[in-house]
Amino acid sequence: RNASGKYPEAYLQQIYSNTIFKNAWASFRYFNEKGITPSICISGRIPPALGKKDDTKRLADFDGYAEMIATLLKWAREKELLKFSLFSPFNETDLGFPEGAKVEPDDVKPALEAMVKKLKEYHLDDLKMIVMDDSGLNIDKISPILSDTLLQSFIAVFGVHYYGQYGAESAAYSDEKHNLLGNFTNAVKGSIYNNTPCWITEYGDLDQSNEIEYEFATRITNRLIQVIYNGFSGAEVWDAFDNFHEHDTVWAEYGLIKTDTTNITWKYTPKKRYYASKQFYRFVPKGYKAVRIETPADTTFDVYSEYHRPLRNIQLIAFVSPDKKDFTITGTSNVEHDISLEVLLKSFGVLPDGKKITYYSTTETDNCKNNGTILINNGKIKAVIKKKSIFTLTTL
DSSP states (O other), X not given: OOTTSOOOHHHHHHHHTSHHHHHHHHHHHHHHHTTOOOOEEOOSOOOGGGEETTEEEEEOOHHHHHHXXXXXXXXXXXXXXXXXXXXXXXXXXXXXXXXXXXXXXXXXXXXXXXXXXXXXXXXXXXXXXXXXXXXXXXXXXXXXXTTOHXXXXXXXXXXXXXXXTTOOSOSSOOOHHHHHHHHHHHHHHTSTTTTSOEEEEEXXXXXXXXXXXXXXXXXXXXXXXXXXXXXXXXXXXXXXXXXXXXXXXXXXXXXXXXXXXXXXXXXXXXXHHXXXXXXXXXXXXXTOEEEOOOOOOOOSOOTTHHHHOTTTTEEEEEEEOTTSSOEEEEXXXXXXXXXXXXXXXXXXOXXXXXXXXXXXXXXXXXXXXXXXXXXXXXXXXXXXXXSSEEEEEEOO
C-alpha cells in the first residue's frame, strides 16, 4: 500500500486479472447467468504484514485488511459486473492460518467496524455481512457484537461451520454437546439480532478415505437434520466437487461430485453424498417451515427408556409449505431391515385424504430413487421404509 493506505490501481489490475481470479470471476458469472446470486467468502492465509509482530496469524491491521477486502468487492461489482449482496469478511477465525485471519474475541468488534468504515468509503454499504464463519460454535466470538446497534444494519447472517465435532448420533436426543448448537441460535435470538438468521455456512464430514461413502452420506444428512432442529435456517454443503485447495496445497475429496483427473478431459460423477443431499434440497423449497416430528409419550417408567425410543435409530424432520397444502418429510433409517412408518398429519395443515405422496430413497444401491406413490388416508400416511436408507416422502 502507498502512504495513504491505498493499493495502486496498476497493482489491483495485476492481482484481480490473474488466472486464479479470472477463473473465480468466470465461475461466479456462470451462477449469475443461472439466476443465482452467490455470496463471496474471504478465506486463505493473510499477508504477514497484516498480522501481529509476535503472531503473524493473528490479525492486527484491521484497516489494512478491510481495505484489501473492499477493493476486491468493488472490483467484483464494478469491473466484473457480478451480482451479489452478501459476503463473509472472515473464515474460521478460531483456526487462523491457513484458513483465514485469526481473530480473537476482543478483536471482533474493531475488525468489523473497520470493515463497515471501508464499505461506506467505497460506496458498498448496501452489502451485508455473514459473520464470523468460525469452524466451531464459539459464542464468545459473536458475543461482543450481539448488543451493537452500529453493526446491526450490516450483519445479515450469523454463520458457523459444522463437521460433527459435537456429535451426529441423534437430532432429537439432547445432551450437553448437542445443546451447543441450540445455545448458539438461542444467543442470537435472545439479542437485538433476534430476527437475524443463523446458517451453517459449511457442513459435511472430514473423512478422506473414500471407503465409507454411504456412511459419509448418512452422517451429513443426520447433521443437517440436527442443525435444523436446533434453529438454523440455512446450510451449505462443503464441498461442491473434489478440487485442489490452494490455501493448504492439498487435493481434497470432500465434494458431492467426484473429479476424475486421469483423462485430459476431466470427468465429474455424482457421489452417494450428492444423492443424499438431493433428498433434502430437491424437495424443500424456499419458504417451507421446519416441523418437529414426535413419537407418543410413554408414561411408564423404564430405566432403559432411552434405548427403547422408537426413533432412536431413525432421524426425521418435516417441512410444510407456507399455505400448508404441501409438505416434505425427510429422514434416515439405520435399521437393518425394512420398517413401517406411520405419520399423523393433523398439525401439517390442509391435507385431504387421497392426496398423493411420492417416496424417494437413497441406499447402497438407490440414488434418490422414485419408489412410487402412497395416499393420505384418514389424515395419516403409512410407508414401508427401506433398510439403512435416506428417504423422502413429499407431495411435490
